[in-house]
Amino acid sequence: xxxxxxxxxxxxxxxxxxxAFWCNPISGHATLYWYQQILGQGPKLLIQFQNxxxxxxxxxxxxxxxxxxxxxxxxxxKIQPAKLEDSAxxxxxxxxxxxxxxxxxGNGTRLTVT
Amino acid sequence: DAKTTQPNSMESNEEEPVHLPCNHxxxxxxxxxxxxxxLPSQGxxxxxxxxxxxxxxxxxxxxxxxxxxxxxxxxHRATLRDAAVYYCILKGSGTGNQFYFGTGTSLxxxx
Numbered sequence: 001x002x003x004x005x006x007x008x009x010x011x012x013x014x015x016x017x018x019x020a021f022w023c024n025p026i027s028g029h030a031t032l033y034w035y036q037q038i039l040g041q042g043p044k045l046l047i048q049f050q051n052x053x054x055x056x057x058x059x060x061x062x063x064x065x066x067x068x069x070x071x072x073x074x075x076x077x078k079i080q081p082a083k084l085e086d087s088a089x090x091x092x093x094x095x096x097x098x099x100x101x102x103x104x105x106g107n108g109t110r111l112t113v114t
Numbered sequence: 115d116a117k118t119t120q121p122n123s124m125e126s127n128e129e130e131p132v133h134l135p136c137n138h139x140x141x142x143x144x145x146x147x148x149x150x151x152x153l154p155s156q157g158x159x160x161x162x163x164x165x166x167x168x169x170x171x172x173x174x175x176x177x178x179x180x181x182x183x184x185x186x187x188x189x190h191r192a193t194l195r196d197a198a199v200y201y202c203i204l205k206g207s208g209t210g211n212q213f214y215f216g217t218g219t220s221l222x223x224x225x
Contacts, residue, residue, distance in 0.1 A: 042215030105157025
């Protein structure tokens with residue numbers, strides 16, 4: 001089966017600019033996650049979708065971050081305006097459901113904010 | 115989210131077994147123990163999970179203590195491709211429970 005696709009692979013922007021990341025989950029996976037991974041740390045959950053509804057966005061900095069999952073398939077994560085501390089790898093993952101199904105991760109987008 | 119404690123780093127010789135420990139003294143009765151690993155420049159990948167009984171799959175074995183306050187991921191024969199960061203995660207089976215990653219154990223495999 002095709003894996004989780006993410007683009008772009010790398011992005012460099014200046015602070016206060018905006019940026020968007022795209023994720024295409026594995027076909028049939030109802031649950032989609034966005035994680036932020038800062039260098040040297042484990043992934044931190046930003047938001048979880050079940051189909052096109054938000055299950056958990058408690059750790060999403062809503063003043064600058066937004067995410068949507070139209071039609072319950074693809075998802076985009078946006079940052080506007082970006083700060084230096086947003087430099088990280090943004091990982092998308094999907095799973096069949098929200099129970100015990102394992103997460104399948106993409107290879108992420110590495111964002112550098114200068 | 116229940117907390118896990120893992121050593122920051124471990125080393126193993128190639129072709130030797132590796133035992134990666136994880137302490138989770140505050141685990142609840144409904145928490146499953148999951149292990150993921152992250153190879154350099156890749157997203158994490160699922161390794162194994164279990165509740166009470168020991169589990170085996172093609173990648174590894176999971177040994178769970180009788181009181182469930184600790185577990186050990188066993189790689190039976192380490193290869194250079196097993197060099198990665200290994201994460202031990204507790205997750206309940208319900209919809210509201212999430213996969214929270216700690217800092218994991220960085221495994222170095224020595225040729």
